[in-house]
Amino acid sequence: MQSKPYLLYIGGSSSYLVPQIEKLSQLLIADQARTIEEVREATENQFYPLIVYEASPSEDPHLRSYVQELRKDFPLTLFLVSLQKHDHEAVKQIVHELRPWRVILDNISVTDLKSCLSAAFGHYQQALSRRSVLERVKLQNKRLEEMTHNLEGLIRDRTEDLSRSKIEIEKNISMMSRLIRFVQDINGLMSPEELLLILRNEARIFHKVTEIILAISRRGENGLSTTRLIYDRGQGIHSRKVKAFGEDSERLVIDSKENSIFLANEFGRPFSKVMAVSLGLVGEKNSAKLFFEHAFDSKEGEDFIEFMGQRVQTLSLALERSLLEEEYREESLLWEHTFDGIEDPIAIVTRDWEVLRANRHFFSELGKGQSCFKLFAYRDQPCLNCPLSLEAPRRESTQSVIQRGESLFEAYSDPISSGASGEPFAFVHHYVDVSHEQRLQSQMIQNEKMVAIGHLAGHIAHELNNPLTGIRSLAQLLVQETEGQARLRADLEEVERAAARSQKIINNLLTFARKKGVNSRELFDVNEVIRDTLTFLKTAMTPYLCHLDLSESPLCIQGDSQLLQQVVFNLVNNACQAMEGKGEIHIRSHKMQRGEKGYSVEIEIEDQGPGIPAEFLPNIFEPFFTTKGKGQGTGLGLSLSRDIIRAMEGEIEVESELGGGTKFCIRLPLREAHENTHCG
Amino acid sequence: MKILIVDDEGIVRRSLRRAAETRGHRATEADGGLQGLELWRSEPPDLVFLDVLMPDLSGPEVLKQIGEGRGKSKVILMSAYAGEYDSKAVQSLGADLFLSKPFGDIFEVIEAAERMVER
Numbered sequence: 001m002q003s004k005p006y007l008l009y010i011g012g013s014s015s016y017l018v019p020q021i022e023k024l025s026q027l028l029i030a031d032q033a034r035t036i037e038e039v040r041e042a043t044e045n046q047f048y049p050l051i052v053y054e055a056s057p058s059e060d061p062h063l064r065s066y067v068q069e070l071r072k073d074f075p076l077t078l079f080l081v082s083l084q085k086h087d088h089e090a091v092k093q094i095v096h097e098l099r100p101w102r103v104i105l106d107n108i109s110v111t112d113l114k115s116c117l118s119a120a121f122g123h124y125q126q127a128l129s130r131r132s133v134l135e136r137v138k139l140q141n142k143r144l145e146e147m148t149h150n151l152e153g154l155i156r157d158r159t160e161d162l163s164r165s166k167i168e169i170e171k172n173i174s175m176m177s178r179l180i181r182f183v184q185d186i187n188g189l190m191s192p193e194e195l196l197l198i199l200r201n202e203a204r205i206f207h208k209v210t211e212i213i214l215a216i217s218r219r220g221e222n223g224l225s226t227t228r229l230i231y232d233r234g235q236g237i238h239s240r241k242v243k244a245f246g247e248d249s250e251r252l253v254i255d256s257k258e259n260s261i262f263l264a265n266e267f268g269r270p271f272s273k274v275m276a277v278s279l280g281l282v283g284e285k286n287s288a289k290l291f292f293e294h295a296f297d298s299k300e301g302e303d304f305i306e307f308m309g310q311r312v313q314t315l316s317l318a319l320e321r322s323l324l325e326e327e328y329r330e331e332s333l334l335w336e337h338t339f340d341g342i343e344d345p346i347a348i349v350t351r352d353w354e355v356l357r358a359n360r361h362f363f364s365e366l367g368k369g370q371s372c373f374k375l376f377a378y379r380d381q382p383c384l385n386c387p388l389s390l391e392a393p394r395r396e397s398t399q400s401v402i403q404r405g406e407s408l409f410e411a412y413s414d415p416i417s418s419g420a421s422g423e424p425f426a427f428v429h430h431y432v433d434v435s436h437e438q439r440l441q442s443q444m445i446q447n448e449k450m451v452a453i454g455h456l457a458g459h460i461a462h463e464l465n466n467p468l469t470g471i472r473s474l475a476q477l478l479v480q481e482t483e484g485q486a487r488l489r490a491d492l493e494e495v496e497r498a499a500a501r502s503q504k505i506i507n508n509l510l511t512f513a514r515k516k517g518v519n520s521r522e523l524f525d526v527n528e529v530i531r532d533t534l535t536f537l538k539t540a541m542t543p544y545l546c547h548l549d550l551s552e553s554p555l556c557i558q559g560d561s562q563l564l565q566q567v568v569f570n571l572v573n574n575a576c577q578a579m580e581g582k583g584e585i586h587i588r589s590h591k592m593q594r595g596e597k598g599y600s601v602e603i604e605i606e607d608q609g610p611g612i613p614a615e616f617l618p619n620i621f622e623p624f625f626t627t628k629g630k631g632q633g634t635g636l637g638l639s640l641s642r643d644i645i646r647a648m649e650g651e652i653e654v655e656s657e658l659g660g661g662t663k664f665c666i667r668l669p670l671r672e673a674h675e676n677t678h679c680g
Numbered sequence: 681m682k683i684l685i686v687d688d689e690g691i692v693r694r695s696l697r698r699a700a701e702t703r704g705h706r707a708t709e710a711d712g713g714l715q716g717l718e719l720w721r722s723e724p725p726d727l728v729f730l731d732v733l734m735p736d737l738s739g740p741e742v743l744k745q746i747g748e749g750r751g752k753s754k755v756i757l758m759s760a761y762a763g764e765y766d767s768k769a770v771q772s773l774g775a776d777l778f779l780s781k782p783f784g785d786i787f788e789v790i791e792a793a794e795r796m797v798e799r
Binding site: 458461462463465466467468469470471472473474476477480481499503 | 687689690691692694695696698699702733760761781782783785786787789
């Protein structure tokens with residue numbers, strides 16, 4: 001049920017209207033106020049949709065002004081003005097001043113009052129509902145506005161968020177790309193010095209970092225640590241060794257006094273604020289630390305710590321790797337020096353004779369990838385007896401003797417294999433120069449041979465000489481005693497001559513085999529030496545026709561006749577061996593003009609053997625050069641012969657062509673025999 | 681003259697004795713150092729042909745043992761090893777001449793011996 005509306009009656013002089021209103025108490029609740037105070041009190045305590053103002057000639061003008069003001073406070077309230085009598089002027093004024101909804105006369109009938117108030121109330125109700133609709137619309141508008149406002153705010157926020165995160169993302173991307181570039185840079189790192197250079201460049205954006213120092217400690221085999229300080233001095237990276245710095249387990253040490261003191265001592269200048277970052281290295285051998293001298297405030301410091309935090313792991317890994325590489329380089333350098341320090345040539349060679357590596361003594365100029373025979377032995381073909389020429393595949397070490405120029409090398413070849421197959425991919429060749437040893441050994445064998453022949457010859461000579469003494473002496477006796485018996489005497493004379501020849505052979509044998517002493521400088525007849533020598537070669541020369549064409553007069557030279565005998569023996573013996581069963585040997589001697597000063601003795605020994613191939617001719621006087629089978633020749637005969645002839649101030653030459661035989665020619669200075677010396 | 685020939689080789693002794701006898705000398709033979717020493721002591725000869733190398737007693741050893749007991753005997757040392765002794769070494773051993781075997785001419789040997797003893 002709708003509650004009854006309130007009505008305020010302002011005024012009190014009209015006695016008629018008040019009772020009329022009271023009669024309508026079933027319809028409404030009416031209050032009455034006479035003064036301003038009462039009106040204020042009433043309106044403060046209650047809202048009145050209807051206010052009836054009683055305009056009378058005795059009314060208080062202040063009250064009318066107050067009511068006039070009241071209209072503004074209650075816009076919905078309907079104001080009615082009651083007049084005691086219809087006065088046109090008064091109505092006009094009151095309408096002008098108060099703008100009432102209606103002017104009523106106070107003698108209005110109850111019925112009229114009731115319908116007027118009802119209409120007023122209905123009007124109020126209408127206004128009220130219009131107003132509430134208006135308010136709702138207003139409210140909704142307001143809400144709509146709020147929503148729009150909120151939406152805009154939301155969009156603005158989102159947009160801001162988006163642009164903020166775009167900046168963030170861009171920042172992140174640039175940071176990441178910096179990091180990636182840094183990682184790339186640091187991956188190409190070769191040395192700790194380079195690491196410092198890269199870091200220095202990277203940290204350029206932090207202007208307040210004034211110096212970066214990298215300290216690397218290495219614990220040696222003896223347990224003592226050495227520290228290397230690496231720092232940038234403007235013109236480049238420097239590095240030096242100092243005494244070890246104290247290790248601490250902290251990853252990050254900010255502005256510690258110890259670090260500043262340590263650096264100040266090492267660099268001889270004060271260090272103010274120093275940030276130390278440990279680079280975690282695997283293993284206990286190495287440890288490393290970065291010192292940053294800086295002038296950061298706390299915010300900048302945090303930025304820098306974040307910057308370093310992103311890089312410290314990369315730095316650690318890179319440093320670790322470069323230290324390992326450094327160590328590896330040192331080790332490998334050590335090996336290289338070791339190999340270069342070895343006096344013997346050493347090379348690593350593939351099965352195809354390609355040199356992979358070699359030490360300094362293998363060749364003076366580096367020629368990697370070339371063949372070992374070209375680099376080492378100056379040949380176009382693999383060396384004779386090369387261990388690589390042996391039947392493949394080979395898994396054991398081998399050893400052989402190869403020749404380089406005038407030198408002999410013992411070549412040791414050891415296979416290097418890798419993988420499970422065990423198939424060697426290369427060989428270590430180690431060459432030991434044995435020329436000297438070989439020469440000594442050959443000479444020793446030669447000497448021992450001569451000593452043994454000497455002993456044997458001495459023994460045989462003694463055993464034969466005794467019976468020979470008797471045979472010859474008795475023959476001489478009997479020759480005397482058989483005078484007149486011509487045939488017997490001739491026979492005995494033959495026996496005596498044979499005995500004499502035997503005696504001479506034995507004497508020659510003794511002389512030839514005589515132990516070689518100091519080379520004598522005797523004068524002797526070359527022809528006699530040739531004849532004496534040939535007596536030993538009779539057996540060897542049996543299959544061949546020998547033409548002996550010696551000068552009639554003695555050819556006197558100075559030197560050791562026994563040594564010349566050895567030369568002649570060698571050359572004639574070689575000639576016999578070369579001819580293999582048939583042919584002729586020419587042995588000549590004569591005097592010839594030598595320049596303007598004097599004369600030479602020339603000895604020629606010529607055979608009809610197969611000859612010497614032209615490519616061997618330059619080498620045949622080299623020691624150890626031989627074309628004879630293994631064990632048949634030492635390769636020293638011609639070399640020794642040349643040495644002997646040179647010692648006698650002479651020379652030896654060879655002429656030969658394939659299929660055309662070989663001629664050796666010896667020239668020695670001729671000496672004139674003095675009257676008081678006997679030549680031969 | 682009286683000649684003693686000391687040599688272990690029979691044919692050497694025989695040829696020397698035969699050559700000496702053709703020249704009218706008297707020769708006795710010893711086939712070794714020991715026998716030679718004995719004969720030398722019992723009947724000192726004018727000349728001794730003494731071989732160096734003998735199985736029982738060598739020539740130089742015989743000379744050492746005979747010592748002052750050799751009397752006026754001249755000694756010719758012989759060896760089949762050529763060039764074994766020079767004249768100085770021969771004298772220090774107590775011999776007067778060294779001859780290497782085989783001899784060039786057996787008669788020259790006897791003549792050399794005769795000249796030595798006559799002197």
